[in-house]
Amino acid sequence: MFANLLKSLKIFYMDLTSITKDLKDTNDFRLDQRFDKLMRTNPRYKNLNGENRELIMDLILKYKNKIREHNYPSSLTIRHDTHHLYMNRVKLGLTYHDLDQIKELLQSFKE
Numbered sequence: 001m002f003a004n005l006l007k008s009l010k011i012f013y014m015d016l017t018s019i020t021k022d023l024k025d026t027n028d029f030r031l032d033q034r035f036d037k038l039m040r041t042n043p044r045y046k047n048l049n050g051e052n053r054e055l056i057m058d059l060i061l062k063y064k065n066k067i068r069e070h071n072y073p074s075s076l077t078i079r080h081d082t083h084h085l086y087m088n089r090v091k092l093g094l095t096y097h098d099l100d101q102i103k104e105l106l107q108s109f110k111e
Contacts, residue, residue: 017108023064031060045101052098056105063109078106 019034026034039045039053048056059081063073082103085092089099 017104020060020063020105020108023060023067023109026064028061031064032057035060047095047097048101049093051093055092055094056102059102059105063106067109073106073109075110078110081106 019031019038023031035053035057039048066073082099085094085102086099089095094102
C-alpha cells in the first residue's frame with residue numbers, strides 16, 4: 001500500500017529534468033514514452049499545447065545526440081537557445097511560464 005503511494009507521488013512530481021537524467025543510455029522510443037507519460041500525468045505541464053510539446057521534444061533530441069557523443073552543451077549554447085526562444089516567443093505561442101519550464105529543461109542538460 002505504502003509502496004504504491006510512493007510510486008504515484010513519484011510520477012506526480014516527475015518533471016522535465018527527470019526525463020534527461022539518463023539521456024545517454026535511453027533510446028528514442030523510451031525517451032518518447034517518458035515524455036508522453038510526463039505530459040499526461042503531471043498537471044504542471046497541462047499549459048503546454050501540442051506545438052510547445054513538439055518544440056520541447058525537438059530540443060531534447062537535439063541535445064541527446066550531442067550528449068551521446070560526450071559533447072555536453074555549454075552555458076553559452078543554452079543561453080543562445082533560450083534567447084532564440086525568447087525572441088520568437090510570440091511567433092511560437094510561448095508564454096513566460098512556458099519559457100521558464102523550457103529554460104529549466106535546458107539547464108538540466110549541463111554536466
